[in-house]
């Protein structure tokens with residue numbers, strides 16, 4: 245199913261450098277869901293890993309009256325601060341959404357550090373979808389080389405081609421949550437494929453993102469690590485670069501179908517909303533979108549043809565069938 249792709253020589257590829265185009269990308273294709281059970285990148289394994297990430301601790305029957313005492317006053321979604329309550333809410337919205345979602349893929353976009361991979365795994369687990377992370381698929385297709393090394397050895401253009409290839413190959417499947425790399429939004433062709441599903445933007449402020457990527461180590465994100473002065477405050481370096489990137493990219497992210505804020509309240513002010521809360525916001529935003537679409541479709545079906553009553557009794561006098569009513573009954 246993979247399309248052979250030409251790797252451009254421009255943008256860093258020197259003469260004599262090995263041309264690794266279609267071979268690498270064919271193995272990218274081997275990571276897609278229908279072969280996932282035999283590939284290293286097993287969606288089952290990812291789902292098992294999910295069990296270890298912070299999740300609503302249990303899902304219980306939705307309580308009629310939620311007890312919100314003791315939670316942060318003014319919190320717009322106070323139940324997010326109590327994982328039992330949040331579990332109820334997640335169940336409620338998932339139950340409504342799932343039948344209407346009908347296997348539609350969910351694509352997560354957003355800047356580096358916005359939590360696309362972390363939240364994506366949990367969302368996939370909740371919806372019983374398979375999870376794919378385009379960065380991880382690219383790494384696996386290159387003998388587990390980290391993205392930073394692929395950038396260094398092959399250049400950004402090559403990485404972007406791999407990314408587009410994966411997006412294209414995953415798009416015809418169903419029941420997937422796909423976490424994309426932060427720059428996947430830059431190519432219009434990627435949007436053509438992502439818009440076959442629902443695209444959700446995880447939107448957080450760069451202060452929060454910088455804190456997270458600095459904690460991970462900015463060397464993992466080549467666009468942030470490039471030319472970082474030795475001994476500099478890496479969080480500050482990351483923040484400056486993220487600000488510039490976001491300024492360029494915002495207009496692309498704004499093409500998303502739904503936007504979810506990462507803002508945290510109360511004790512989560514600094515670290516941003518917990519993963520389960522972000523997932524809840526995602527589910528709610530997607531559900532709102534899907535239900536609105538459903539209402540719009542129902543509305544469109546609810547029409548009457550003007551003059552339909554006259555049509556019923558009209559006689560076609562000059563036709564061989566004159567004297568026959570259009571509903572098939574013989575005229576008196």
Ligand SMILES: Nc1ncnc2c1ncn2[C@@H]1O[C@H](COP(=O)(O)OP(=O)(O)O)[C@@H](O)[C@H]1O
Pocket residue numbers: 354355356357358359360361362363423456457459460515516517518519520522
């Ligand atoms: N809701 C959250 N609360 C706290 N830390 C988070 C949250 N979501 C993600 N993180 C952390 O932020 C870092 C970046 O998350 P990641 O999922 O890799 O982002 P992305 O895939 O968008 O680059 C990771 O260290 C992750 O553990």
Ligand SMILES: O=C(O)C1=C[C@@H](OP(=O)(O)O)[C@@H](O)[C@H](O)C1
Pocket residue numbers: 354355356357360361379391424425426427428464465466467
């Ligand atoms: O924003 C970007 O251009 C990139 C984001 C990274 O993914 P994450 O957003 O998952 O960190 C990765 O694809 C690569 O380093 C480039």
